[in-house]
Amino acid sequence: MVFDGGLRLVSANRAAQELAMLSSEAIGRTALEAFDRGNRGLAELVSRTLSSGRPHTGFTTEFIRPDATGIPVEASASPIEGPDGQTLGVALSLREASRLRELEEAIKKSERLAYLGTMAASVAHELRNPLGGIKGASQLLLEEIHGLPMEESLSEYLGVIIKQVDRLTGILESLRGLSRPGLPKTAKLNLHSLLDESLTLMAPDIKRLKLKIKREYDPSVPDIEGDENSLQGVFLNLIRNAVEAMSQGGVLALGTGIPSDFLYSTIKTEKGRKTMLAVTVSDTGCGIEPDALKDIFNPFYSSKGGGLGLGLALALKTIEEHGGTIKVDSETGKGTVFTVYLPVYR
Ligand SMILES: Nc1ncnc2c1ncn2[C@@H]1O[C@H](COP(=O)(O)OP(=O)(O)OP(=O)(O)O)[C@@H](O)[C@H]1O
Ligand SMILES: [Mg+2]
Structure with a gap:
């Protein structure tokens, strides 16, 4: 908005007219009149800029529109100077701070993620070789102590070293997965066998916690297209989370079907519309606090003592690479349902 030396509004661009809800009669009025009474601070900013001849920037306030x-x-006012340096008027620019802040947050978040990804990948890469060395040397030692009087306790210690090295290597693999671009290879996959295999991998914990398993598979569900290993990883992560949420026992349910939810039933791809399939992993465990729901897919967010907080971040990344998405419904104290949507095979 441009004001003249008498503080009268000379012009306002479209964005300013919309933001300030200026009527056509506003042109020619003084700042105070044009803004109505609610924006005395802004009117003062304009007059102060005019009298001082110096710019004022970064003034944050709430603009009160005619509809209240x-x-x-964020307001900035700059003097408009004539050829001899005299102040002829003031240009006032307003920026919607809420939109700005949202944008800033989004950019910061994606920059942070990209940075974390590259950082994690290089650290993971550097650590893999020495870990391999530690494991190799431990395995050699294990052979060397064969027949020694202390063999039993020594091999137990070495077993601990090897097991922990394997654990670290697993963590590094997840970190690398997070920064890996694209999918390695895709094939036609049967959802039910993928789910059953993931379940088998979790069998020891399921048995220990005496969890009840429900399989609600829709036999008519068609195959999907994807990378077997990474999808297996997704279901394993979801099932492991469900199991970890039911330390006091409960029911783990796996389901497949055509989504009833209209919003998720098809997606548009370059090959035309594709029908989506839904896989649900439900538990009757502790549930997720409403406040935490927005964070659970962030890398390194974990509420668990030994958790790394990478399971869901990886899962979402993989599913999005497959053209799908993940939805979560949870009630604290009752349980959680994760729904994975994936497009059908061709
Ligand atoms: N089924 C669930 N029930 C309750 N909380 C869950 C469930 N799934 C995920 N969460 C919450 O989301 C958080 C993030 O899950 P995520 O799998 O990403 O990390 P994690 O399980 O803590 O660690 P890890 O990297 O070992 O998987 C968990 O710490 C937990 O608070
Ligand atoms: Mg997890």
Whole structure:
């Protein structure tokens, strides 16, 4: 918005007219009149800029529109100088601060993620070789102590070293997965065998916690297209989370079907519309606090003592690479349902 030396509004661009809800009669009025009474601070900013001849920037306030709604804005006022340096008027620019802040947050988040990804990948890469060395040397030692009087306790210690090295290597693999671009290879896959295999991998924990398993598979569900290993990883992560949420026992249910939810029933791809399939992993465990729901897919968010917080971040990344998405419904104290949507095979 441009004001003249008498603080009268000379012009306002479209965005300013919309933001400030200026009517056509506003042109020619003074700042105070044009803004109505609610924006005395802004009117003062304009007059101060005019009298001092110096710019004022970064003034944050709430712009009160004629309909009494308030919009957080960042205002800057600059003097408009004539050929001899005299102040002829003031240019006032308003920026919607709420939109700005949202954008800033989004950019910061994606930059942070990209940075974390590259950082994690290089650290993971550097650590793999020495870990391999530690494991190799431990295995050699295990052979060397064969027949020694202390063999039993020594091999137990070495077993601990090897097991922990394997654990670290597993963590590094997940980190690398997070920064790996694209999918390695895709094939036609049967959802039910994928789910059953993931279940088998979790069998020891399921048995220990005496969990009840429900399989609600829809036999008519068609195959999907994807990378077997990474999808297996997704279901394993979801099932492991479900199992970890039911330390006091409960029911783990796996289901497949055509989504009833209209929003998720098809997606548009370059090959036309594709029908989506839904896989649900439900538990009757501790549930997720409403406040935490927005964070659970962030890398390194974990509420568990020994958790790394990478399971869901990896799962979401993989499913999105497959053209799908993940939805979560949870009630604290009752349980959680994760729904994975994946497009059908061709
Ligand atoms: N089924 C569930 N029930 C309750 N909380 C869950 C469930 N699944 C995920 N969460 C919450 O989301 C968080 C993030 O899960 P995620 O799998 O990403 O990390 P994690 O399980 O803590 O660690 P890890 O990297 O070993 O998987 C968990 O710490 C937990 O708070
Ligand atoms: Mg997990």
